[in-house]
Amino acid sequence: MNISFFKYQGTGNDFVMIDNRAKTFPKEKTDIFSQICDRHFGIGADGIILIEDDENYDFEMIYYNADGSQTFCGNGARCAVAFAKTLNMIEDKTNFIAVDGEHFASIKDSIVSLQMIDVNDIKVNENSVFAYTGTQHHVELVDNLDDYPVFNEGRKIRYSYENPGSNVNFVQQIDNQTFRVRTYEKGVEDETLACGTGVTAVAIAMHKINRTKSNIISLPVEGGNLEVTFTEEKGIYKNVFLKGPAKFVFEGSINI
Numbered sequence: 025m026n027i028s029f030f031k032y033q034g035t036g037n038d039f040v041m042i043d044n045r046a047k048t049f050p051k052e053k054t055d056i057f058s059q060i061c062d063r064h065f066g067i068g069a070d071g072i073i074l075i076e077d078d079e080n081y082d083f084e085m086i087y088y089n090a091d092g093s094q095t096f097c098g099n100g101a102r103c104a105v106a107f108a109k110t111l112n113m114i115e116d117k118t119n120f121i122a123v124d125g126e127h128f129a130s131i132k133d134s135i136v137s138l139q140m141i142d143v144n145d146i147k148v149n150e151n152s153v154f155a156y157t158g159t160q161h162h163v164e165l166v167d168n169l170d171d172y173p174v175f176n177e178g179r180k181i182r183y184s185y186e187n188p189g190s191n192v193n194f195v196q197q198i199d200n201q202t203f204r205v206r207t208y209e210k211g212v213e214d215e216t217l218a219c220g221t222g223v224t225a226v227a228i229a230m231h232k233i234n235r236t237k238s239n240i241i242s243l244p245v246e247g248g249n250l251e252v253t254f255t256e257e258k259g260i261y262k263n264v265f266l267k268g269p270a271k272f273v274f275e276g277s278i279n280i
């Protein structure tokens with residue numbers, strides 16, 4: 025079967041985007057996701073996104089990690105918005121639906137600002153914070169992020185959470201509103217260059233534990249820079265926005 029695809033990246037978190045409005049993509053083939061995402065034998069990507077029509081929203085975004093598991097993806101959603109615009113499904117603003125609920129987003133000059141779900145599932149532990157931002161995130165401050173063994177430590181922590189586990193974000197504070205982040209992603213089972221739901225969890229966690237009083241947080245990641253803004257009311261984080269670049273890389277077709 026020949027499948028047309030478009031490759032996008034958001035701060036180096038990379039995705040294969042498929043226009044599945046005709047519903048021809050064989051989602052039921054469980055190994056298709058790992059085949060396509062394989063960086064040697066496939067196209068290579070952290071995940072795959074299907075764009076489908078929806079009765080009540082501009083589109084539905086369906087996200088699969090490289091191993092075929094399904095969840096929400098912040099950078100993937102920002103890329104989905106850029107892709108939907110090139111498909112002429114939206115103009116500069118959109119309401120779309122994903123596995124964690126509805127999202128609003130706007131796009132200007134390849135910068136996508138994405139509204140995330142309200143965040144109220146936050147647990148402060150002795151040396152870490154857990155936050156659910158559309159998917160599971162462990163957040164931990166470390167001293168020297170450059171030399172930190174993100175893969176080995178991330179993998180251990182990822183499996184210390186009950187199924188489906190957790191993504192793991194290691195953080196270094198740079199100033200009173202800037203936090204550098206490196207993330208081990210479950211479902212990719214590796215460090216990625218950026219994680220949108222991850223930096224959202226970091227921004228909220230750092231506010232929650234009083235590392236910052238700002239509600240505009242800059243988050244340098246391995247693949248660029250992201251920004252998270254929010255309001256906080258009685259411990260619930262609302263109006264949470266993730267902002268950063270989302271770019272087309274190349275298009276093609278693959279025989280699978």
Ligand SMILES: N[C@@H](CCC[C@H](N)C(=O)O)C(=O)O
Pocket residue numbers: 037089095096097098099100159160191209210211212216218219220221222
């Ligand atoms: N990179 C993503 C998160 C993708 C999902 C994650 N691997 C999981 O399984 O929870 C992002 O930008 O949010």
